[in-house]
Amino acid sequence: MRNILIVARKEIQEGLRNRWVLATTLLLAALALSLTFLGSAPTGNVGVRALDVVIVSLSSLTIFLLPLIALLISHDAIVGEMERGTMLLLLSYPVARWQVLLGKFVGHLSILAFATLLGYGAAAGALAATGEVIDRESWTAFASMIGSSILLGAAFIAVGYLVSALVRERGTAAGIAIGIWLVFVLIYDMALLGLLVVDQGQVLSGGLLNALLLLNPTDAYRLFNLTGSGNVSAFSGMAGVAQTTTLGPSVLLAALAAWALLPLGLAALAFSRREL
Amino acid sequence: MTGTVEIRNVVKRFGKIEAVRDVSFNLPEGETVALVGHNGAGKTTLMKLMLGLIRPTGGHIMVLGDDPAAGEFAGRRRLGYLPENVSFNAALTGHETLAFYARLKREPAKSVAVLLERVGLTHAANRRVGTYSKGMRQRLGLAQALLGEPRVLLLDEPTTGLDPALRHSFYEIVEELRGRGATLLLSSHALTELEERAGRVIIMNRGIKVADGTLDELRRIARLPTRIRLKVTDAGLANVPNWLGPVDGWRQVNGHMVEIDAAPERKIEVLRRATDEGAPVEDLDVVPPTLDELYAHFLLSQETAR
Ligand SMILES: Nc1ncnc2c1ncn2[C@@H]1O[C@H](COP(=O)(O)OP(=O)(O)OP(=O)(O)O)[C@@H](O)[C@H]1O
Numbered sequence: 001m002r003n004i005l006i007v008a009r010k011e012i013q014e015g016l017r018n019r020w021v022l023a024t025t026l027l028l029a030a031l032a033l034s035l036t037f038l039g040s041a042p043t044g045n046v047g048v049r050a051l052d053v054v055i056v057s058l059s060s061l062t063i064f065l066l067p068l069i070a071l072l073i074s075h076d077a078i079v080g081e082m083e084r085g086t087m088l089l090l091l092s093y094p095v096a097r098w099q100v101l102l103g104k105f106v107g108h109l110s111i112l113a114f115a116t117l118l119g120y121g122a123a124a125g126a127l128a129a130t131g132e133v134i135d136r137e138s139w140t141a142f143a144s145m146i147g148s149s150i151l152l153g154a155a156f157i158a159v160g161y162l163v164s165a166l167v168r169e170r171g172t173a174a175g176i177a178i179g180i181w182l183v184f185v186l187i188y189d190m191a192l193l194g195l196l197v198v199d200q201g202q203v204l205s206g207g208l209l210n211a212l213l214l215l216n217p218t219d220a221y222r223l224f225n226l227t228g229s230g231n232v233s234a235f236s237g238m239a240g241v242a243q244t245t246t247l248g249p250s251v252l253l254a255a256l257a258a259w260a261l262l263p264l265g266l267a268a269l270a271f272s273r274r275e276l
Numbered sequence: 277m278t279g280t281v282e283i284r285n286v287v288k289r290f291g292k293i294e295a296v297r298d299v300s301f302n303l304p305e306g307e308t309v310a311l312v313g314h315n316g317a318g319k320t321t322l323m324k325l326m327l328g329l330i331r332p333t334g335g336h337i338m339v340l341g342d343d344p345a346a347g348e349f350a351g352r353r354r355l356g357y358l359p360e361n362v363s364f365n366a367a368l369t370g371h372e373t374l375a376f377y378a379r380l381k382r383e384p385a386k387s388v389a390v391l392l393e394r395v396g397l398t399h400a401a402n403r404r405v406g407t408y409s410k411g412m413r414q415r416l417g418l419a420q421a422l423l424g425e426p427r428v429l430l431l432d433e434p435t436t437g438l439d440p441a442l443r444h445s446f447y448e449i450v451e452e453l454r455g456r457g458a459t460l461l462l463s464s465h466a467l468t469e470l471e472e473r474a475g476r477v478i479i480m481n482r483g484i485k486v487a488d489g490t491l492d493e494l495r496r497i498a499r500l501p502t503r504i505r506l507k508v509t510d511a512g513l514a515n516v517p518n519w520l521g522p523v524d525g526w527r528q529v530n531g532h533m534v535e536i537d538a539a540p541e542r543k544i545e546v547l548r549r550a551t552d553e554g555a556p557v558e559d560l561d562v563v564p565p566t567l568d569e570l571y572a573h574f575l576l577s578q579e580t581a582r
């Protein structure tokens with residue numbers, strides 16, 4: 001346990017030093033703030049609770065940005081250290097490989113969580129400061145949006161590690177990471193949508209559709225946040241999908257957690273067999 | 277079973293390349309062993325095997341009671357390793373880097389400053405490692421290897437890039453560790469440096485261990501001639517065979533010198549003649565075969581045996 005924390009601490013130290021932490025926090029805060037204030041203008045505050053609008057726009061931001069940031073930090077974690085030669089020395093120390101991996105995971109996830117919490121928190125804080133009345137239900141939805149965003153980040157960090165543990169060169173890892181991002185964030189949903197249109201609800205419905213949605217962590221995240229509370233789903237445009245799926249929030253969260261744990265376990269396995 | 281490091285019939289193949297072929301040896305406590313061999317002989321591979329960084333294709337390894345191939349690492353707290361191309365994360369300072377490694381070995385934080393002082397990096401402790409010169413990185417590498425009073429030290433070409441002053445203090449540190457009973461395995465191409473320090477030499481050639489023993493033992497096995505150099509008077513130069521007797525390999529070098537390559541069993545005889553009452557000899561030097569020569573000999577004899 002202590003080894004994990006030691007490695008995590010070094011990872012955070014490095015993140016602070018090479019300004020990863022600063023850059024991601026600023027980026028998320030800037031985008032969140034602009035979405036909050038630009039996005040709330042046209043709705044005109046009529047019958048719509050301001051924070052719920054923010055939740056919708058921020059979760060769309062999350063789907064695009066957090067997987068990208070997570071993959072950027074993680075794809076290099078193993079293969080990069082091997083190429084630079086620092087892994088050789090680290091593994092000659094009294095520390096197991098799975099501890100190194102888990103330590104990096106804790107470190108990277110902390111960086112991501114810190115940036116998300118601060119960036120999105122700033123948006124909510126600014127909204128509250130403008131005098132908006134925000135009820136408890138909205139706050140809960142907002143908090144669970146941040147929590148699930150971090151979980152989505154964890155999933156993509158784990159996927160990045162798996163890639164990093166499997167490939168021989170950093171360049172390959174970067175290429176695959178970009179491919180994974182494109183697939184999960186853009187292509188998968190477009191393909192699914194296309195299928196749904198063509199299929200007209202013949203085959204693709206119920207269980208199969210649910211399974212297909214759970215097979216993409218970003219979809220699980222989207223469903224969790226946009227259909228989770230009635231208020232949010234009403235104007236997120238997801239009402240239609242929400243009716244066709246019968247996935248409860250706990251199933252969606254479990255899917256996200258599985259998306260984090262499974263690749264992490266596989267990455268640990270692949271890493272333990274690597275020779276360097 | 278008294279070795280801190282035991283290597284038994286170890287084979288390591290990388291695809292078609294046989295990097296280590298059926299090598300066995302023990303490193304007992306307190307011994308300083310030089311591992312020498314040409315580029316690609318398998319020295320680094322042997323060290324990586326001892327650390328579990330790679331797994332042997334065959335054979336068995338024990339290091340401080342652990343089987344590294346099975347991922348056991350309890351003993352590594354008392355093990356120091358200096359890789360041949362040591363590298364560190366460029367973003368952290370020297371002090372931060374060493375403190376990280378100290379934590380992993382559960383060493384107190386104060387040992388960091390002591391070690392930095394010992395390798396002469398105190399002035400650069402708070403600079404980023406990315407700004408270090410090659411020699412400074414090597415010093416930092418040495419410092420991390422010395423963390424935690426190691427009982428076994430695996431040093432892969434430790435003195436490359438060190439300036440003469442640190443090279444000297446490096447061997448002082450080595451001497452001190454040996455005094456405390458640490459086992460040292462040093463790989464190097466600087467044979468003359470090793471000659472004076474290593475109690476034992478292991479010579480590798482293309483993955484095969486071709487020789488293993490103390491320098492004296494190797495000299496005995498190799499039966500290389502000892503070079504005897506005599507400074508002779510003018511009168512003596514004229515009739516060398518008269519006073520030296522029937523010696524085969526002698527030659528005259530730069531004016532007043534006579535050089536003889538004496539086989540081991542003839543060495544004493546030649547010296548007796550040269551120091552005899554009437555011999556026209558003013559001075560003499562005896563040069564035993566160097567590690568360089570022994571190394572060349574063992575490589576050659578293995579090549580011809582193949
Ligand atoms: N990861 C690897 N994959 C394939 N071949 C390897 C690998 N590592 C080492 N080898 C091969 O194993 C052999 C031994 O290499 P090793 O690094 O042990 O040599 P060395 O004795 O340390 O040489 P040097 O004096 O140059 O450091 C070489 O032929 C090398 O090409």
Ligand SMILES: [Mg+2]
Nearest residue numbers: 319320360432
């Ligand atoms: Mg080497």
